[in-house]
Every structure is written in C-alpha cells, then in structure tokens.
Amino acid sequence: MRYSLFSVLGQALRGQRDWTPQWRDAAPKAEYDVIIVGGGGHGLATAYYLAKEHGLTNVAVLEKSHIGSGNVGRNTTIVRSNYGLPGNIPFYEQSMKLWEGLEQDINYNAMVSQRGVLNLYHTDAQRDSYARRGNAMRMAGIDSELLDREGVRAMVQFIDFDNARFPVKGGLLQRRGGTVRHDAVAWGYARAASDRGVDIVQNCAVTGIRRENGRVTGVETSRGFIGAKKVGLSVAGSSSLLASMVDMRLPIESHVLQAFVSEGVKPLIDCVMTFGAGHFYVSQSDKGGLVFGGDIDGYNSYASRGNLHTIEDVMEGGMALWPGLGRLRLLRHWGGIMDMSMDGSPIIDRTDIGGLYLNAGWCYGGFKATPAAGFCFAHTIARDEPHPDSAAFRLDRFATGHVIDEKGMGAQPNLH
Amino acid sequence: MAEHATLWRPRGAWDLYAQAGRHGRREGPAGVTVTPREGLALMSVTAVDGAEDRLAAAIRDRLSLSLPEPGAALFSGETGLIWSGPGQWLALAPARGDLDGLGAAVTALAAVADQSDGRAVLRLSGPDARRVLEKGVSVDLHPRRFGPGRTAVTSVAHIGVQLWQRDDGPTYEIAVARSFAGSLWSWLEEAAAEFGCEMRAGG
C-alpha cells in the first residue's frame, strides 16, 4: 500500500488493520540473474538500484539473519559529504544528493534531517587542514563554511570555550550534512526493492561460492544452492570471511566500533558536532537521546561489543567538550563490526573472478554512503565497469599506490 | 665564570606545582604524606643480549644488588635497582652523581643512560596511601599481590608512571616523566583530598 495522507488517516480509522508486510519475506528461487549477499543498507540499496536503474529484477538479497541486522541499525546515523580527497569527494556528494531525494523516491520517511555537521578545530594547524578540506569541497560544488570561534558560539553555546584543555577555535560546517533514521533506510529500501520484484530472503546464510572456469555460478547457502550469473558481496565486517571462500585475501581487517546513546531529554543540540581534540562526536535523535561515538576499540574483532577503556575515552571527550553532559546518563552502548580498510577508504569493484563483485572496506563510514554505494555497486554489477563516482575505489589501488588516505595514517586500519 | 656559578642551581621537578603544606581535608591527621624526592641519581641500564649474567656480576660488585626479576625492585639502603622492562632496569641512588661510573663498570654488558633529570619522583606514605593510589593505578596493590620490593610500570590518569613499594607501611614511590609532573600532581591532589594530604618539603 502506498503511503499517503489518505492511507495513513484511513488506517487510523480502521484500527491499522489493512497494512501488509512492508517487504515480501521470499523463499529463494533456484536461480537469479544477480544475487546480492548481505541484507544490510548497502545490499538492499544495491538491489533497489539494480531494479530501478538497470531494469534487473530477477535479483535476490540473501541475508543470514533478518534485514538491517548489521551496521545499518547500529551506527550513529550521520550523513555528510565533507571529504577532502578527490577519490572520495564526488562519491559522497552523490550519496548526499541521493539522500536529499530519498524519501520521495522510495515513499518512505527515513527522516533525512539536514541539521548540519560541525567539525571543531582547536589549533591553527587544524584550522588550516580543515580549510584545505573545505576548499576542496567548495571546488566540487559542495557547501562548506569555515567558522571562527564566534561562529561556533552562535551555534553551540553550551560547549566549553573557556576552561578547556584544548580550547575551541572554530569549526568547519557542512549545513547539508545531518542525520537519517538508520533502520528506516534498510526498511525503506527493502520495501521499495521488494515492490519492484526483488526477492528478499532472510535467514539464508551463504556458506560457499561456486565457480566454474573462473566465473561464479551461484552460492551455497543454509537453504541450499542458489544459482546466479552475478554475485555481489556487500557484507561489511564479514567481507574477509566471504572472500576466503574464493581464496581471496583482502586489504581489510574487521574491528569493533562502539556507539552510545543517552537517556532521552528535551532538545539540547541541533547539529551534529565533532570534537577535534579527542574522540567524540554527538547529535540528538528525534526521540531525544544523545547519540554519540568515538574511536574504534582498536583490535580485530568479530564480537559486536567493546571494552571499558574505549568507553571512558569517549566519555572523557564528551565531558571535555560539553561539561553539562555530566549528569546525563548513558543509556546503552553497543558494538558493530567495521570492515576497516588499509587506507581508510572503501572498495567497489570487480574481482579477478568473473561475475563476482565486491563492495567493502567502509570502515566506520558506511552508513552515509548507503545510497551511493548501492547506486554505484549496482552500476558496477550491471555494466561490469566502475561508475565514474566510485572509480577510485579500486581493489588494485594498494598495488598501484593510488591509496585514498584521508587521515594519512598509512596501512594501519585501526588508525584510520 | 664565577658570576655565573650561582645561576647553575638545579630546579626541583615539583617546585612549580606541589606546594608544601596541607591539601584537601583539613580535619584530623593527614591520610597521605607526600614527599618529593629531589636530587636522586637515576640511570637506565639496558642489558646487552646474552650478557645478563656478567652484567649481574658487575652490578653486584658496584651496587651490592642482584639484578631484579621482572616486577621486582631491590634496595640496599637508599640505593636500588628497579626492573623497568625486559632486560632493562632503573638504578636509583640518593644523590646526584652517586651513580657516576656505573656506565664504565658495565661497559659492553649494558647501555646506560642518565635519567636523573628525566623522572620526577614522589614518595607516598600514610594510612590511606594505597587507597589514593588505587584510584589511579589499575595494578592490584593488595599486600597479597604487591608489597615491598615490587614494582610496576603502568599509567595513572593517562600518564605513564613507574611505581614501587618501599615498605609495608605502606610506603610507595612513584616516578613520572618530568614534563608530566604538574598533571600527575593535579590528579594526586584531587584523589587524596578526601583523606587529607600533607605535602612535605623536598627531600
């Protein structure tokens, strides 16, 4: 049923009786043109754009659990396109543009909220490197503003300007950045893809990838073999495990990143704000909880939980920046498994195996990329060539040296 | 040169931060007594691979101490040898210059480097000394696990420290890189406040 004022009010009067499942919980068919492994945000978006942009509807999304059970439902909901390197800039801006039209496109309110993303700086050197990034954005036609201290004060009066260990000197602001209701992205894409004929197959774990003559022919799953002409892997933290099924080693490590939410309170902060002298970033959800995060725990992990040391580090950053947080309470913290790549940037590419495609290496930034990752991955699969916006995200860039290292930390995933 | 001689006096590592006198709770006896240990001779001793036995002999000759095992600190009077890492020790003596010649005594057996000015050292004693340290030190300081003659390299309030226990009073000594002295003191002053803290003049 299409969502409209009419249908919503109508159902209110009818006790919400006529709503039907938002997506078909399909049983797998014997064969598909394309199988997307991974029913997270990226996988569902890929399926949607395969159907919408490329007319491919004989498509299945295979999910080992239920859709949206991975990072799309565990992140801190931030979207932005404030990158500084040419390999990243057009891709994330494409993503931002897709966010801006998403709800009308898929008829689902994912609460895309362009409340602004403010990166604070604390030294002259940091200001200049933010300016460098802001200028790169402006040259690509993306909004960005360099604020001085007074400019920041006008936006966020409550942070510590006066007694801080690292006083705030200003910030880089992208007003078009903001937040999106994360779960709704998965649900909305699932519904829209399902409406276009895509099979969404839950509780279907891929256990092997079958090849013949250097080409994929399908996947072994917990629900039997499923044939496919093309297979796209979109499994975030599990990428290396899937790749190992075809004897591929990836420039990726899986790390745990924790996220945090406070008890709900009346509106406190209107934008997304990042601390430039510690690991802390924060926004407030529509429900009133402060959603915040910091650095990854720093060690390889497939257990979606972290340890106390990192939690304290994040809270210290929070208190240093915003001393009024002291009496607010942490409600919940959890961990997700991040596919940390060797240069901190993602991979959307073909592989050496015919018909096998890879979408991975998103580090802790995959959520904001969801629409463009789906869009570009769908293009790569359908056309068998990279989309211009994701052309830099090649798997062979580590061999050629075309690394995209925004932080300049080198081949050390836990430092990105 | 003579007119300059008066200028060349060393400055205590704690001078700028820790004022002598009572800090925190004023009522009753102080729970913690803190004494800055100024003017110590400190030297790091790093063994040459395979020369540990000969180094131990040379050290025994020079300092009358054997080489402590990991986690141990041995003292003979006020002169000590404190394990500080695999194959590495911190030699300590009460006065600057006391360890002069140690390098020559262990030539080819160990690399030595003067650290007399690199570390700022405090002595902590009093009935609540352990409770104060437990606020910052994550190592178990219970007498069953840590006592006189034990040392730990660890951190307090994000500051790297080396800690060792002198007696079961208990008396502890804590060494911190000199540039961090001010920050360590501000942690200590806050942690000790509820017990009352007596800061002695340097010694």
Add this chain to the structure above:
Amino acid sequence: MLDRTPDFPSPVREVGPSQKFRTATGGLIDRRRARDFTFDGRTLTGYHGDTLASALLVNGVRLVGRSFKYHRPRGILSAGSEEPNALVELRSGSRREPNTRATMAELYEGLEATSQNRWPSLSMDALSVNALLSPIFAAGFYYKTFMWPASLWEKLYEPMIRRAAGLGRAADAPDPDTYEHAHAHCDVLVIGGGPAGLSAALTAGRSGARVILVDEDFCLGGRLLAERREIDGVSGPEWVEQAVAELKNLPEVRLLSRTTLFGVYDHGAYGAVERVSDHVAVPAPHAPRQRLWRIVAKRAVLAAGAIERPHVFGGNDRPGVMLAGAVRTYLNRYGVLPGEAPAVFTSSDDGWRTVADIAAAGGRVAAVVDSRLDVPVPLRRMAEAAGAQVVAGGQVIGTRGHLALSGIDVRDSYGSTLRIACDTLAMANGWNPVVHLDSHLSRRPVWDEAIHGFVPGQLPTGMVAAGAASGRLTLSDALESGARLGAEAAESCDFRATATATPRTDPESTAHTPLWRVAKPKGKAFVDFQNDVAASDVELAHREGFRAVELLKRYTTLGMATDQGKTSNLAGLSIMAELTGQKIPAVGTTVFRPPFTPVAIGAFAGHHRGKEFRATRHVPSHAWCLENNAQFLETGLWLRPAYFPRAGETDWLQTVVREVETVRGKVGLCDVSTFGKIDIQGRDALAFIERVCANPFGTLKVGRSRYALLLREDGFVLDDGTVSRLADSHFVMTASTANAARVMQHLEFCRQWLWPALDVQMVSVSEQWAQYAVAGPRARDVLRRIVDPGFDLSNEAFPFLGAAEITVGGGIPARLFRISFSGELAYEIAVPAGYGDAAWRAILQAGLPYGICPYGAEALSVMRIEKGHAAGAEINGQTTARDLALGGMLAKKKDYVGRLMKERPALTDPDRPILVGFRPVDPSQRLRAGAHFLAVGAEPSLAADEGTMTSVAYSPSLKHWIGLGLIRRGHERHGERVRAYDPVRGGDVEVEIGAAAFVDPAGERMHG
C-alpha cells in the same frame, strides 16, 4: 539495617505533617528523622530511609509523570531500578538530573523533584491530546508520513516532534560536582546483596578470599527487606543485619552499597558506579558525587535477583496499578499502605502474599482476581478474612479513573464483567531473573519452562548465577545456592571454604501460570509503559512483517526506553509468539546491552574534564615563560611557548617579527626540548639506524650529526629528525614533537620484531635533557660564555653538523649539536632537565650584551618556512620523500623500511604535487594555508585542482607573505603564476612559484 554511613547533617525532627498512608509502626524508615522535600513545588514530608517514591506514596501522591508519546498520566509501578514510569527531574539548575527514578532516589532534607514531559502542569498537560490521536500514532507511523512536502521535514515536522519527544530537561550549566575512578581487585565478586548474594559473600568471605559485594540499593538485603519472611526463626531484616555485621568484620570483604554493577567486560573486568553523594543535597567537601569502579574479579557470583512481570490489560498504566512485589516493598520496608482499597490481580501464589501482608498491617483488601481457576483454599480463606472479594479464573480487562485508579473492570470465568472499586491494583504475574549482566558478553539466556522465563544460559567464564537470578525463586534456594556457589568460587581461587547448612525458612509456593496478555482488553493494553508500546503495536509490527525480535524492537521502540525493557521485553515476545504460533524462545531474545541501568556520563570521565581532560606537558623553561608573559600553543600534549610579547607590542605578528629579526640579526634562544630523543647503543646500532632511516648513514663519523628521514613501510614519510653519533656505538636520534611516541613505538617494533638479532639497546631520553636552540650570528659568542673552558667552538673545530658531549656551568654534563632549523648559525645545547631552568636564565644573561631574545614556536615556524624546510603540515602522512623534494637523499644501496613501496607507480608519478615556495604577486596580499592552487583563469573544480598551500608566514626578511605548498610538477614551474584559491575564507590570491628556500638558499649563514 539503615545505612550507617554518616548522614549529611540535618535536623532530627520527630514528626512531619500528613504522611496519610504511613503504617502506625514497622518498616525500615527512621521515624525520628523527618525529611521535608518538594514535588512540583509542593512541600511534603517523609522519613530518613524513604525513597522519593515511598515518600510520594505515603503522602497520597499517585500521579508522578507523563508518558513519552501519548502523555498519559503515570504513577509508580515498581520499587526498584526497573521503574519505567516514575521518572522525575531531581534537583535544579546546574545539578538538574532528568529521568531520575523516584524509586531509586533516597530522600534527603530539601530534596527537590519536578515532574517532566508535561506542559503547563502535570495534571493539565496540553499534549495529552496525543492520547486522543493515538489511533493515528501507531507504531511506525512516522515512517509513513511527514513526507509532503519534503521541505517541511526540517522546518516544521521534525522540530515539532523533537519538542514533544525527550523526557526531562538536562542541566542548564556545567556539572558543578566531581567524579572519580577507583580500581578494585578481588577473588570473588558478588553482584547483589539479597539473600543469595549475602550467603555467597559469607561463605566466600569466611574462607579468607578477597570478596567484593555490590548492591544498587542503599540498604543491603534485597527482597528480605521487602517481604515478611523468617530465617532460622528471625525476621528477614534481622538476618540481614547479622550477616552484614559479620561481613563487615571480615577484613578482606568490601561491601559497596549504592553501587550498580553496570557492565560485564572481557576477562573478568566489570564496571560499577557508586553513588557516593546522591543521597545528600550537595556532596560533602572533597567528596565526589559518584565513583566509577573498575573491578577485576577471578570469579563472580551473579545474585541480582529477579524482576516481577506486569500483566498486559487495558489501562494497565493508570497511576495506582503497581507490581505486587512493589506494593509489599512499600508496605513492609517503608511502612506505606497501598491506598484505602487495594486489589490484587495475580497469576501466581506469591501474589497472595500481598493480601496477607496488607491484612497483617491492618489493612483491608477490596478484591483478589486470580487468572487461575484453581486457587488453593487456604489462600482464598485468608483473603476473604481480609474482606476481599475473590474472583478465581478472572482477568482484569480495564481500569477506571483519570489521573489515578478508581476501579477495575474484571471479566470473571463466566465471561461477565464486574466492576470493582479500588485505588491500588497489585499485579503478580511471575518473575524474570535478571539476565542482563550475563548477556553483556553476547551470551544468550535460555528458556526455563519451570518458571516460564529466561534464565542464564552459558555464563561468561568465571561467572555463576545464584538465587532468583538463576531462576531459583524461593528463599531457601537463594540461601542454599548462594552459600554453595560462594564457597565454590572461593575454592576455585584456592581458598578452603565450606557451605554451611542452609538455614530454615518458612514455607513458600512458587506456583504460577503466566497470563501473557488479557484477551479483549478495554482500552490500550501497554507492554512497554515508558515508550507507550501497546499490545496493538506488537500486532501491527507482526502484520507489517517486523517479526524478528530485533525488528519488533526497532519498529515499535519496545524495550528501548530508559528502563531498557526490564518489565516489558518478555511480554512483547510472548505476544509475538502467540501471533506467529511459535513458542516464546523460538521468537528469540533481545540482547541486553550495558549499562544495566543508565550511568552518568560524568562518572565515566572522572578526573578527566576541563583542563584535566588530558595531561599537560611543560617544557623546562616553563617557569621562566610564566614569569615573562609567554603566550603558549598546543602541540599534542605539550604546551609550548609560542611567542614572548614585550610591552608596547600590540599584536602577535609584531612580536613574532621582532623575534625573527633578532635571530636573523643578532641571536635568539628557543626551547626545543619537546623533540623526542632516543638513545641508541649497541654493536649493531649503526646497522639498525641504516634500516630504519631512508637516507644513508654509513659515513657518519663520531662527533657528527645528520638529518634523518624515516619512512613507513608503505613508502610514505613517517617523520624526520637528526641522528648524532656520540661514540662509535652510541647514537642519539631525535623525532618531531608530534610523532615522538609513534617513532619510539616504531623503532621498538623494528628492534624487537623485525630484526631481533641486532645488538641494539634503546631508551628514550627525551625527558632527561632540556634542549635549547641558540641561533643567530652571535650564537657562538653567547655560547662561549656558557660552555666550560676547554671546548673549542670555532667553526674549524666544531663545524656545521658537529656533535659533542661537553660541560657547562662548571662541570655539568651537556651536549652540543650544531644543527639549524632557522638557517642561521645555530646550536642546540642540551643540559640535564633539572638544570634546564638555570641554563635558560644563564643563556639569556650571557646573551644580554649581544641583544639576545627568547623566541617561540611561531618565530621558529616562520624561519623554517623562510628556509623551505618541511614540517608537520607537509609531513602529514600523505607525502613521499620525492613530494617533499627530498628524493635525492634516498639511499640506493641498502634495504630500509619503505624502500619498495615508495616505488609504486602512483607514488613515482611525475605529475604528483611537489614542494615549492610561493610568493604573492602583489606583495601586500596575505597568504593562507589550506588554499588550493588553480591555473589563472581556470574555473574551480576538482579537475582543475593542482595542489595545496601547506604553510604560510609573513617573512620579516622579505617583508611580504610567503608560503610552502605542493603543486603538480612544481619543481619545473618556477616563475609561473597560479591562483591560491581559498573560498572558505574568501581568498583568491595570485602567487608565483619559486624555490622553497626563500632566505639564504645556499646555506652560507648556518655554515659560518
């Protein structure tokens, strides 16, 4: 049993006013100490030992808050930390604590509480109109609407939703209280101080094991304080008192009450928060508000008890509807009568205890509704004796009243509806073991058919569960399992422990037939009270395909409120199980995340806030700098003097220009102690340095220094510094201030892991030496007055890049290096850091005749830019040696870290930006770092981007701004003009490319 920690001074007052519902005697409150408090501005009185909740109830206050979505009136459901409804703002101003559970807030004199999420007042809440619109506001409603037109989301819909959402208001100023951390280690950690926990602590503690017992309550005893029970002939509270007294006498037992064990982490690490001062108005002097404990335990006994389940029926959220166990807690522990006409709705035998307790207190019971048809005859007789109407096989289907309960609608076993007047309804629907903590390490609980609930599954290593937390719900089981498991835990830590004989307890029944939800309720039947999730929302989620438990939770927000679903998760699961025709465990379990109950963010941060967020490192000249009005800047943790303004100087640039001119014309002194200094010794020290540095060192002689370039293994530049050879096998390497720790770690990696066979001894001596640059044409003259006689400072004896161990001040060991960052004749002199202050003053005094001035990091930076030296802005982890125009020094005949990877095609592409100098074509124009280069006349675009300006300075030597930057093929383009485009600061300056070295490119000065 009341806490014996000193109460904050307050007057002892015998009797307060009102307290209408207080029992005549009994309870664990101190009737001699009255406590005045305010709720929504109204002054009320309770006693010491009350919670805010018991004090409100005793004064007849039922309506405490408004619900999250529908703003329905809500009261007090529970008597513990599971409370979903009675959340208040406690205290005010900078100490305001929103969402505080009234059930956990200890009453103190002057306590100030305010209801939240209502406007203009609690009883007249405008947004209660939402309740009328509830047919629209079903689960997931937001996802289907507010899309037309799209532009109105941020402007209208979202601000409206945000204002309505949230609960309390956060404090409006920085938190004035302090927090601290503490570490504790033990053999046995006991979580929970009820009968099981106390028994465990006793047996473990008696063995001599180190025991820590934590309990979130301010009194130990758990449900023994709340029930009328006997143990070995004494009352529950008396037994607790004896146990606590014994535990307090065991030297290795630490009791932490008011302490919530909030998280279980890997390998026996636990987080707990102690509310040190929350029971007083303001923390005592020198006391923190809260203390965060990091506990490391070899074994843990989880004795956290169980939480009672509500029934799901129409209007079950009406103020006055309470958990039966809570009703007994208020009655027995706090001496609070459950209204004037209480009724009981039970599905278990223990619900009937409520009737017995009310009767014992002299109260009357209006009715008992038991959903089971077969009610034991003695229970029925007991209730009838208390005046109760008994309805067996009945169900409460709806409630009456507006802001408080006035009656219930009961469907009896024949299907008829009865109306019963009552002002309290006690619900008893069985108990859920507290399985939260054991699921923090991703362990899933398992279904136990005997108690119709989840019990711990495989527990984290070293943890066992005792008593109700393990699903053993009787008191005798709690005492037995606690004592046994406490003893076993101690035994496994090598102590000899014995579990004593289990004490005798009065008989009890756990018979229970759960009633997951009432059929055909009248009105909304709530599952999750706080988030306003009703049974109908679970049905809708089912209808729309959100059937997996995580999807159900996220779509409806079930279990996501501040109580984390402690009273609601199982009810939600059971309804989904019914709808999908599955058994409850087949639907799944939600993973409980830490913390167990919400923890103040300030407690996690502890000492580390404000200026103490991170340590501050001071340079050896810091005291002098403070005395002389130095302005500082941050580099990592270091506070470095940036410049030294003099009287009459009005802006920083004026000062910096004067400092640079003094160095270039006379002599200056700069504290460069912040550089890392690594002492490297050993037979293979030189071989080691060759492998970690990209430039050759084979020819470095004793007494000489050389520039050192370190790469990462991926071929990019890691850092640069110098290596000086002090003796044949003794070197000292410097690293930049920002990278010192990382370089040390890297070198240790190379020494220990890559090339362990090399004979190298390495130690940081960064802190041992104060190191000062003495730079300028008169530097040698100044140093002649500092260096002890006998050392020849002449250019011939100690040329550029010389290094020597010398003495100063009459025998103080020192090191002298002839290295120059400024491009002038310069030395760096290192003295033991204790003499750093003295040396600084001595050099300034010695330099007086030559016009010396101290200069800071800003002037140092200006001079290095004038000289074209790369620093942090250029060595940013994205640049290669070739990019920095240092390609020529790369060694060709040795292996070193980064050798191979730097040759990758993209890294040797001649089109890569390379370091050159820039000057404004119009010399009056200012340059800014961060600007991008564009061809003159080009439209700004990514494709047109040719590189970036990395560092800029006003050059006092050239009298205009200069810059360093990386631009494509820059070395081939000297003389060419490009734009330095800086739209974020409105800059667009035409600049000319030139050599990076602006001053003395031949380096004659520093060699002089």
Add this chain to the structure above:
Amino acid sequence: MRIRCPYCGERDNGEFSYLGDAAPVRPDGMEASAEAMHDYVYLRDNRAGEIRELWYHGAGCRAWLVVTRDTRTHAIGEVAPARDIAKARAVTPAGSASHA
C-alpha cells in the same frame, strides 16, 4: 579486556596498542619483491577465530607481544614476547646458514 603481559602480569587492554596479525613476515633484503612487500603490508587473512597478533605494551614495559586471541570471543590463549618468537623465526634460516 585483560592481557597477560609475560613481564608485567595481567593488564587492561588500554595499556597496549595494537598492530594486527603477526602472521605476515616482512620480506627483508634487497632481493625482496614488490609483490611480496605489497602482500605483507596490505593483505590480511582477517580470520574469525583464533589468530596470533602483535600488541605493544606501550604504557608498561614497552615489549611487543604476540597474543593468541579468538576474534569471535576475545578469549586469549598464549601471550609471548614478540622478540623471542622473532628470534626463533630468525634461527631457521640461520640454522641452514651454519652449514656454510
């Protein structure tokens, strides 16, 4: 997480910094190929299960350690000084060199 440093005893993981999988061995010397170096620097097995990994006890004794840890459960097995393991590794080629 608690890591048993063979020198310092059990410490909180906050005292350590992490490098990653200890399996890749640096291709040393002038003969090493760029391809082998690429694999060493960039490619990882990233196994879900027990792996041997490098940790640095930076806030303690400054020893590099090889920690055997399960990436699914965080359970830690053996912890050994990296230098000892590296020396044993170095002995293998040296052993063959002893014939020369």
